[in-house]
Amino acid sequence: MEPFVFFGGKGGVGKTTVSCAYGYKCASAGLSTLVVSTDPAHSVSDVFDQSFGDEPASVAGVDGLDAMEIDPDDEVQRHLDSIREGLSEQVSAAMVNEINRQLEMSHGTPGAYEAALFDAFVGVMREESEPYDRVVFDTAPTGSTLRLLGLPEFLGDWIDRLLYKRRQSIDLFEKAAVGDMEPRRVMDGDPVVARLQERKAFFEYAGETLRNDAAFFLVLNPDQLSVNETGRAIEAFHERDLAVRGLVANKLTPSPDDDEDGRGARYLRERVETERDRLEQVESTFTPPLVATIESRTREVRGDLLAEVAAALDVDPAPAVEH
Template identity: 40%
Template sequence: MQELLHKIVFVGGKGGVGKSTSAAAIAWQSALKDSKTLLVSTDPAHNLGDIFNQKIGGKITSINANLAALEIDPDIETNNYIKGVKENIKGIVHSGMVEEVHRQLDTAKASPGADEAALFDKLISIILEESERYDTIVIDTAPTGHTIRLLSLPELMGIWIEGLLQKRQKTNENYSQLLNDGEPVEDPIYDVLKKRQERFSAAREILLDPKQTSFVFVLNPERLPILETKKALELLDNYHLHVKTLIVNKILPENPEGEFLSKRKEHERQYVTMIEDTFNKQELFYVPLFSNDITDKQQLEHFSGYFQKG
């Protein structure tokens, strides 16, 4: 259970494996231990509201005394992100070019990766600012591919911004020597980039600190979720983000009735063995297949009880 109660807990996995329910259960366990907890959903198909049977949405909403939740809307965050960029270029871009630059920025909203950049910006704000108000932040991420791109952004964008900063600095030095008698040039763009670099660096430091951040993946005992999880863990390892905990969800009863379920159980045993062989370095938590969906706090507490060892 220790890996599930870090300062920051990312919960990922293939769509449909029970990721949101697992994230909600981790947050619920954290809150039960008197830890001030924030549960954040970045998955466009939000269903935290369904699990807690109350409207959550884009503002931090109280679930109980120790638990709050937030569903991030990628469209709203992309609009806010573009709006912020427009604010940053005020007074920098020539007045005759402002309209054209704004038009291009509005077009960029629909470009691939714009929503991820905006989402990452929001997550950085949550990790850096909300950390002061909460003991634990549990982040329910979108299905696997999106999660990988999101978690690799601190390193990728850090390198990109470092390159931009070096170019700006070189240009400013040349400009100073030629036109400004060697005096430093005020460059608001450089200042904005430097501030973003510092935020990315701070977020990356937290993400890479195993004492503060843990990564949990949810999978079912089936072939495709196993293969997808294996690929995801290998990719995250490349970014020095190591997954130490897996939740194996929807395990069938040990002695199922009927020929159909008995055959399914035989296959499942093979996949459980495959999971134990493939992920022998990870801690595994097994959660049974419930006869009904998790739709209230009592059921959620029962679900979260399977995260206890021993």
């Protein structure tokens, strides 16, 4: 199994439960494991019944398992502050106020949110993963995740174009030097070029790592809306040259005992039959295999129930490849 494992899916399907259960499974197998939440719902703290922040912290009672939660609002502010600091050093004082105004306007936009969150989870992969054999991501809902995963190629090309324009402008500036003016060789050490090259390297790392060192699993519920969403997600991953390794069917209805024949039992049997049809549709239509079918529980999944869900996951926690 790759060092980075992502569990995605439609909002509310149970990604956090499955992510935490797989992290528990890896740690129980002797792997030093980190569970990272990038979902705004932040339920990892609820599953482990303790608070987590943006730095890895040990999960109480589980040896070898750490967890952290990335707060989207904090990441957006940190991301914009970084942009503001970088630009303020490279433009005239007259432009600083305008930059601040534009950045404040962008604070609540989806683009700022997704760019910040993308930087955060790639930053974890790049800077926080060294002590761990396995890093498990509880990702945001499918649509947001796919937009994030599409950024490396898109922004890499965009940065290439910006670099080309910047180099052109510097070249024209140098050629414009006449008379007693000495040409200024500003290409070497130019802060804008340096910043663009730094971002390009960041996105190249992200794209390469996501394709070569990451495994993606999708969590679904046995209803038609969830199945349809999963199908669209599989196609979108394929378009980005990212393979979905497997599917996890969560929140299945338990079957009643054979001798039960009341109204509730009849309802459950009909629901179980419908869900079986959906699972047959999943198995016959989608290429990624079902790696787990997990029944609903009457109480929140934590403690001993987390161990049960972990046992139901047929996802091998074999030692990670070197990274």
